[in-house]
Amino acid sequence: MEYLIAAYTVIILGLIGYIAWLLRQKLLLRRELAVLEVQRKSERTPPPVPF
Amino acid sequence: MALRSQSLTTAPGVTERRPSPGSSRGVGDWLFTGVTTALMLVALWMALIWAPTEAVQGAPQRIVYFHVGTAWVAFLAFFVVCVASVMFLIRGTPVWDRVARSSAEIGVVYTTLVLIGGAIWGKPIWGTWWSWDPRLTTTLILWFIYIGYLMLRAYVGNDNQRARFAAVVGIVGFVDVPIVYYSVEWWRSLHPVQSIVRGQTTWEMTVTTILATIAFTVLYAWMLRQKLQIERLRDRAAQLQPAEGQE
Numbered sequence: 566m567e568y569l570i571a572a573y574t575v576i577i578l579g580l581i582g583y584i585a586w587l588l589r590q591k592l593l594l595r596r597e598l599a600v601l602e603v604q605r606k607s608e609r610t611p612p613p614v615p616f
Numbered sequence: 617m618a619l620r621s622q623s624l625t626t627a628p629g630v631t632e633r634r635p636s637p638g639s640s641r642g643v644g645d646w647l648f649t650g651v652t653t654a655l656m657l658v659a660l661w662m663a664l665i666w667a668p669t670e671a672v673q674g675a676p677q678r679i680v681y682f683h684v685g686t687a688w689v690a691f692l693a694f695f696v697v698c699v700a701s702v703m704f705l706i707r708g709t710p711v712w713d714r715v716a717r718s719s720a721e722i723g724v725v726y727t728t729l730v731l732i733g734g735a736i737w738g739k740p741i742w743g744t745w746w747s748w749d750p751r752l753t754t755t756l757i758l759w760f761i762y763i764g765y766l767m768l769r770a771y772v773g774n775d776n777q778r779a780r781f782a783a784v785v786g787i788v789g790f791v792d793v794p795i796v797y798y799s800v801e802w803w804r805s806l807h808p809v810q811s812i813v814r815g816q817t818t819w820e821m822t823v824t825t826i827l828a829t830i831a832f833t834v835l836y837a838w839m840l841r842q843k844l845q846i847e848r849l850r851d852r853a854a855q856l857q858p859a860e861g862q863e
Binding site for chain 2: 602
């Protein structure tokens with residue numbers, strides 16, 4: 566029975582760990598992309614013209 | 617094969633849009649996640665509780681349900697790598713390279729689980745964690761091939777060169793998959809033969825194995841979708857990064 570528990574624990578934790586790592590990567594990349602897009606927009610916006 | 621030299625990043629101006637919770641894509645994502653989770657839970661319940669205990673092997677035989685499912689997905693993932701690599705070499709479009717690298721990573725995760733799960737099953741049944749049996753050895757070689765594939769992707773600097781080298785390894789590496797599958801028939805092996813295919817199991821065992829395999833296949837599709845979204849975001853971020861010296 567202990568081998569059965571060990572095998573299913575390894576498989577389930579392995580899959581959950583990989584999924585968590587994927588979702589974390591996705592979240593971090595979305596944040597990074599949001600920052601980069603704001604930077605890109607601010608670069609494109611021309612400075613205010615003085616009167 | 618003619619290769620178009622083009623950037624391996626997303627086309628300029630294409631932005632990754634996050635689906636709003638109410639949009640059809642957002643609902644589809646949640647539905648896909650829900651169906652995948654439900655299938656995995658049903659497969660787990662069938663494997664651990666519903667299926668009858670095998671008379672000779674006892675409880676450790678239940679490991680086989682998830683072992684077969686993970687092994688099938690590992691083969692499927694490497695098949696997808698092979699097809700995507702062929703398509704990349706023919707068309708030269710970055711999307712095929714993205715599919716290949718995403719599927720290879722998932723394939724390595726599943727092959728690792730196959731090797732560990734198999735070793736845990738082997739200890740009570742064979743009396744040893746590992747044997748240099750044809751099936752086990754060829755599976756270990758498969759794992760090394762795709763670890764090598766991922767290492768190649770990590771160390772070759774030029775985008776186009778990396779994608780082309782990886783595509784060749786992805787195609788050649790797939791040759792090991794049929795060798796793994798038929799190894800139990802071609803050589804004398806400790807590993808059990810395809811008992812489901814040969815009708816050597818009860819119907820409950822067959823149904824559980826098939827459902828676990830379907831559940832793992834759906835989970836693979838879900839993971840591939842997540843990984844492809846990540847690769848698209850990564851390519852977009854690389855495109856938006858200010859060039860060195862411009863900061």
